[in-house]
Amino acid sequence: MDSSHLFKTKYGYFDNTEREYVITGWETPTPWVNVISNGDYGLVVSQAGGGYSWRSHASMNRLTRWNQDLVRDVDGRYLHLRDDEEAAGDGKHFWSLAWQPVQPEYDFYECRHGQGYSVFTTRYANIETRWTVTVSPNAPLEIWLVRVRNLGESPRHLSLFSYMEWLLGAAPDWHREFHKTFIETSFDQEAGVILATKCNWEPPVKTRSHWNTDWPYVAFHAAWPAPVAFETDKKYFLGQYGSPAKPGALIEGKLQGSSGRWGDAIASLRVTLDLDAGEERTVVFVLGAAETRQEAISLARRFTQPEVAGQALAQSRAGWLERTQRLQVDTPDPALNLIANGWLVYQAISGRLWGRSAYYQTGGAIGFRDQLQDSLVYLLLGQPDQTLAQIRLHARHQYADGSVHHWWHPLPTMGSAAEVESGVRTKISDNRLWLCYVLARYLEETADYAALELAETFVDDPTPASLWMHCRRALDLALSQLSPRGLPLIGGGDWNDGLNAVGVDGRGESVWLGHFLYGLLISYAEFADHRGEVSLAQRYRDEAAALNEKINQIAWDGEWYWRASTDSGMLLGSHENADGKIFLNAQTWSVLSGMATPERSEQAMQSARKHLYTPYGALLLAPAYSRPDPDIGYLTRYASGLRENGGVYAHAACWAVLAERKLHGVQSAYDLWRSFCPAVRGQEPDAYMAEPYVMPGNIDGPASPFAGRGGWTWYTGSAAWYLRALIEGVLGVEASMEGLRIQAALPAGWDGYRVNRTFRGVVYDIQVKRASSAESTGCTIDGQPWLGETLPILEPGTTHRVVYMCH
Ligand code: GLC
Numbered sequence: 001m002d003s004s005h006l007f008k009t010k011y012g013y014f015d016n017t018e019r020e021y022v023i024t025g026w027e028t029p030t031p032w033v034n035v036i037s038n039g040d041y042g043l044v045v046s047q048a049g050g051g052y053s054w055r056s057h058a059s060m061n062r063l064t065r066w067n068q069d070l071v072r073d074v075d076g077r078y079l080h081l082r083d084d085e086e087a088a089g090d091g092k093h094f095w096s097l098a099w100q101p102v103q104p105e106y107d108f109y110e111c112r113h114g115q116g117y118s119v120f121t122t123r124y125a126n127i128e129t130r131w132t133v134t135v136s137p138n139a140p141l142e143i144w145l146v147r148v149r150n151l152g153e154s155p156r157h158l159s160l161f162s163y164m165e166w167l168l169g170a171a172p173d174w175h176r177e178f179h180k181t182f183i184e185t186s187f188d189q190e191a192g193v194i195l196a197t198k199c200n201w202e203p204p205v206k207t208r209s210h211w212n213t214d215w216p217y218v219a220f221h222a223a224w225p226a227p228v229a230f231e232t233d234k235k236y237f238l239g240q241y242g243s244p245a246k247p248g249a250l251i252e253g254k255l256q257g258s259s260g261r262w263g264d265a266i267a268s269l270r271v272t273l274d275l276d277a278g279e280e281r282t283v284v285f286v287l288g289a290a291e292t293r294q295e296a297i298s299l300a301r302r303f304t305q306p307e308v309a310g311q312a313l314a315q316s317r318a319g320w321l322e323r324t325q326r327l328q329v330d331t332p333d334p335a336l337n338l339i340a341n342g343w344l345v346y347q348a349i350s351g352r353l354w355g356r357s358a359y360y361q362t363g364g365a366i367g368f369r370d371q372l373q374d375s376l377v378y379l380l381l382g383q384p385d386q387t388l389a390q391i392r393l394h395a396r397h398q399y400a401d402g403s404v405h406h407w408w409h410p411l412p413t414m415g416s417a418a419e420v421e422s423g424v425r426t427k428i429s430d431n432r433l434w435l436c437y438v439l440a441r442y443l444e445e446t447a448d449y450a451a452l453e454l455a456e457t458f459v460d461d462p463t464p465a466s467l468w469m470h471c472r473r474a475l476d477l478a479l480s481q482l483s484p485r486g487l488p489l490i491g492g493g494d495w496n497d498g499l500n501a502v503g504v505d506g507r508g509e510s511v512w513l514g515h516f517l518y519g520l521l522i523s524y525a526e527f528a529d530h531r532g533e534v535s536l537a538q539r540y541r542d543e544a545a546a547l548n549e550k551i552n553q554i555a556w557d558g559e560w561y562w563r564a565s566t567d568s569g570m571l572l573g574s575h576e577n578a579d580g581k582i583f584l585n586a587q588t589w590s591v592l593s594g595m596a597t598p599e600r601s602e603q604a605m606q607s608a609r610k611h612l613y614t615p616y617g618a619l620l621l622a623p624a625y626s627r628p629d630p631d632i633g634y635l636t637r638y639a640s641g642l643r644e645n646g647g648v649y650a651h652a653a654c655w656a657v658l659a660e661r662k663l664h665g666v667q668s669a670y671d672l673w674r675s676f677c678p679a680v681r682g683q684e685p686d687a688y689m690a691e692p693y694v695m696p697g698n699i700d701g702p703a704s705p706f707a708g709r710g711g712w713t714w715y716t717g718s719a720a721w722y723l724r725a726l727i728e729g730v731l732g733v734e735a736s737m738e739g740l741r742i743q744a745a746l747p748a749g750w751d752g753y754r755v756n757r758t759f760r761g762v763v764y765d766i767q768v769k770r771a772s773s774a775e776s777t778g779c780t781i782d783g784q785p786w787l788g789e790t791l792p793i794l795e796p797g798t799t800h801r802v803v804y805m806c807h
Contacts, residue, residue: 037355049098058357141288233263358714382758402477427492498635617648617676641704650718744804761796
């Protein structure tokens with residue numbers, strides 16, 4: 001198979017030799033974007049050139065102005081190219097190097113989204129351009145490398161004009177006429193850099209007074225070769241009543257060079273280019289935010305040098321290659337290989353952990369449960385220290401009573417976390433338990449019990465306590481919040497945020513939370529045993545047993561588990577309900593936690609299959625709610641079939657893959673996994689609509705007129721979970737305390753597969769092969785027979801070849 005043109009549709013294809021998704025026109029069904037970040041600076045860029053940039057926090061600290069608009073996709077960072085002599089003589093006087101904002105009728109247009117960069121290639125009026133947008137791996141800036149080539153026979157005199165609007169602070173600045181009055185722009189003649197500052201910022205900073213703090217950055221925009229002119233006032237770039245599609249500056253070929261505090265702040269630089277016939281030239285632009293003016297100028301100077309810019313691009317690509325190659329799979333399914341070998345890891349790290357933003361959701365905050373779960377991806381990459389760092393960060397956002405911030409705003413440049421951060425402490429009942437969950441997975445991966453002793457402070461108590469103590473407080477708090485009949489109280493919601501009214505008065509219960517808590521109590525009893533804390537272990541086991549008994553006694557609905565009860569005692573997810581009769585999580589987690597008996601597990605999952613499985617994934621609940629229910633929450637306020645209201649919620653559907661594997665084996669797990677694989681769904685792009693290379697948060701369910709349509713891409717916790725569902729649920733490679741466990745089994749039609757998985761510092765090169773009738777089954781490690789599913793713990797730093805033969 002030609003790996004440079006995989007899964008081709010009328011909109012694009014995967015080029016796996018370059019590890020890129022190639023979009024062959026601008027007109028995709030929705031904006032198909034890239035989220036590029038280095039963990040501090042980040043940007044979103046769409047195939048048409050829309051998007052925005054930020055530092056540290058995509059909505060508190062946005063550099064450029066952008067309106068979220070999936071239909072128009074109009075705001076971005078723009079480059080116009082002008083023919084200063086209009087040599088073409090056909091009215092093609094100026095155009096843009098991405099489709100927005102001028103919307104030219106190109107002779108050729110292509111946008112390639114790569115891991116760490118995007119490239120726009122255009123041909124128009126006998127000029128070819130190649131515009132690469134990337135983020136420096138280690139400096140707070142983005143780089144635009146532009147190559148312009150004269151395809152014609154005569155010399156051309158051209159000018160490149162950049163354009164973007166400054167926002168410099170919290171987005172959206174709905175009161176922009178107010179906000180813009182605090183921005184000051186200037187042009188450093190000597191360095192050729194536009195600088196922009198803002199003397200008022202409204203981050204949620206506790207120690208400063210309201211609307212009375214400087215924006216602590218200096219934004220900069222620079223170019224190489226040295227710009228011949230600049231402009232920082234929108235009025236003089238666009239012209240009054242002008243537009244980015246037809247800016248006055250481009251019509252007239254003139255930038256006026258105004259700056260100061262009295263205009264409407266934008267940045268535009270003009271670079272001139274004289275190209276002989278066939279000649280190609282490079283221009284570099286940078287955009288970033290530094291902490292001082294001096295740093296801004298020095299970064300601008302350094303990164304506009306073409307060699308430095310080129311190196312940054314190469315380093316960015318190499319960094320992503322290294323990160324994504326830490327886990328490699330090779331199966332007979334090319335869609336699976338494409339998504340697993342790069343894109344999911346890239347989405348989880350660049351999009352979710354680092355950028356924390358996208359097109360459907362402009363974020364920036366850290367969600368307590370969200371980024372903790374995302375950090376599980378590092379376990380699959382053999383980098384458990386990264387997961388541990390995330391665990392420690394979240395432990396510091398816990399209160400001494402065990403409760404936690406639902407989310408908080410990281411604003412590192414503003415000062416220490418204690419001084420500047422603000423977070424929201426809610427009554428949501430599951431957040432704190434994800435700390436315990438992720439730490440348990442970390443321990444299984446590493447057996448690093450010493451990590452339990454690492455000490456972190458609490459939000460309201462500076463005395464450091466061990467991670468073990470942090471988790472105990474979370475568990476104890478959960479155990480103290482049970483209903484009179486012994487089920488966990490749902491509080492202000494559980495994993496499903498949209499169930500936010502179910503238990504606000506303190507009576508509603510969550511069955512899923514019971515399953516979740518049960519599994520944790522069993523794990524933590526084992527950890528307590530390991531620490532010699534016998535009575536604690538016993539207590540956790542007793543609590544687990546009581547919970548098990550109650551849930552199985554009270555929450556079994558006949559053919560499945562109901563999901564929750566409201567403050568007024570109404571059940572959700574019961575056969576009694578007209579809408580929301582059955583919920584996925586209450587079935588999958590009964591299996592994953594080991595709480596359901598084999599018979600009930602089977603019955604619960606059969607019910608899930610019957611009511612919730614669709615050809616495009618497992619629905620979160622069915623039937624969808626048909627009207628808002630103030631006793632349940634905003635989940636019921638979504639249109640029927642949309643997102644959590646009866647759509648496929650990809651995050652939860654991943655858990656169904658894992659439950660299928662546990663109960664029904666590899667074929668069911670694989671079938672379900674593949675049913676919502678974006679590369680597969682993307683083969684019908686007009687129905688699916690979303691990017692084929694990243695996970696969507698949701699896929700519309702049957703109650704939607706757009707059943708099967710993907711949405712809310714990039715910013716979804718399903719990226720890391722979908723990879724885990726694949727490695728554990730389909731390929732059967734799972735960490736356990738005793739060692740790496742391999743359940744070798746093959747879906748129909750597969751003759752084998754290979755997984756390279758690093759576990760406790762050892763690279764296991766695992767191959768599962770279908771044995772012919774003449775061959776015997778079993779396992780060998782480096783050619784020597786090995787009995788059993790769990791691989792031995794070997795010398796860190798070594799690589800071993802593991803072969804399983806199976807039928
Ligand atoms: C959103 C939230 C996540 C939650 C999920 C389900 O994705 O960010 O925390 O678990 O919705 O409601």
